[in-house]
Amino acid sequence: MTSEYDYDAVVIGGGQSGLAAAHYLTAQHLNTAILEASGEATGSWPRYYDSLTLFSPARYSALPGRCFPGDPDRYPHRDEVIDYLRSYAADVGADIHTRTPVETVTYTGGKGFAVTTGSGAVFTAPRVIAATGSFDSPFLPAVPGRDEFEGRLLHAGEYRTPGEFTDQRVIVVGAGNSAVQIAAELAEHTQVVLASRAPVKFVPQRPLGRDVHFWFTVSGFDAAPLGRIVKDAPTQPVLDAGRYRTALAAGKPQRREMFTAFTSEGVVWRDGSRMPVDVVVFATGYRPHLPYLAGTGAVTESGVPRQSQGLSPTHPGLGFLGLEWQRTPSSNSLRGVGRDAAYLVRRLRPAAAWRRRPVR
CATH class of the missing domain: 3.50.50.60 (FAD/NAD(P)-binding domain)
Incomplete structure (x- = not known):
């Protein structure tokens, strides 16, 4: 028998983007499910190379509602980020379904969406946020031979x-x-x-004695809505x-x-x-990983999402999060995805009215 679950919102992907989305959805008292393909809600971080350290200090590397612990001026290691995400997920207030890969998303019109998982379980909701990132779609340029x-x-x-x-x-x-x-x-x-x-x-890490992210913040560059005019993401x-x-x-x-x-x-x-x-x-980057939206019209034939600042123009109630340059230069980073999540959740309007229920 097929299991069916009804929610106010379904977030596909339990990494930094999905957790940030869930933070704002549950703050609105929306019954929210996170569907994560792996065994825990830590995104792609456990699969990054062992020596990886963040390029931004801890004070600029936090999700909404929870500071990154420890010295705010240090550059956290990959494993510290994993621990931070685990802690964040434990308190986010959403139902987190791990080992739950999504196979398809079907738009049902006024009732919203039916999200079918690899086990055959179906999650229905008037709002769906695609936050699966890009790690599973590495880009390899075509080189002769x-x-x-x-x-x-x-x-x-x-x-x-x-x-x-x-x-x-x-x-x-x-x-x-x-x-x-x-x-x-x-x-x-x-x-x-x-x-x-x-x-x-090269960009100096600490111009004038302050980390470059300090200058990105005080100048407003990091939060500038430049995504609308950037057609192809430049090499950082x-x-x-x-x-x-x-x-x-x-x-x-x-x-x-x-x-x-x-x-x-x-x-x-x-x-x-x-x-x-x-x-x-x-080391040539990634492309959005959205195979579950193929054939819906929400993405192009090459898998690029049709979106404006994260909002789908083709499917009411569908949003995207964690895309490179989605809204700002920091959209797909720990320090920037929270701003995009707040923007998206405020503006994501389903096709039909939905009822509010207490978070379980």
Whole structure:
């Protein structure tokens, strides 16, 4: 027998975006379900590489309603973020259904949505927020000969520790924070080239003695609604206190312009020279992961959500959260998703009236 659950709101995804959405939904006394595919509501953080530290201090890395614990000026480690999200989820006031991957979302008109999970359970609600992020849709650029390459090819999302690459010839592709951080870490263990289409752009981590996020905040840049005019998300400059610029200057890693093709044994550089390579790591970003909305008209054929500042123009009651540059430069970050969640929940209007019920 199919299990059916009726809620005022269903949030798909239990990471930072989904938790921020649930915070504001439950504050409005809406009976809210979070459907999370993994075993706990910590998003993609447990799958990031082991040495990852935030690029923003703890004071600027919190979700709404709960400060990040400890020294507010430190840069938290990945595992600290995981612990923070666990604690946040425990008090968010929503029903969190873990190991509940969503298969399809069906729009039922005036009654709202039917969300069907992998087990066949159906969750109905007049409001659905898609907050599944992008980690499960890594982007790999099309490079001639890629299928012929006999070495190891992986995305940054699969990278964990540098030890497994010792004595291997590695190329890291990308020019953003993750690409430079991974390449510099690997360069302490093996031969690494950082390949990118444009030179790496650096931003001082602490201009005038204050972290750059302080200046982003006091200037209003971090919360500026620029998403409406940004068509393609730009590569973020690398925040650096000097370590990465020094490493690149020393050739650890060596930086080269992006190669033009793969061979079976390596790559071909723009000048025609060839280089044998064991591993290529693409730190080339992600795309929205919304397969459960395919065929609804809420996303394009390529899976890009049709949305304006998170609101669906095609389906009343459907919203998106955690998209890169959704509303602001910080939309898909810990420090910015809370603003977007507040904006979205205030404006998300279902097609039909719904009744308020106490949070269970």
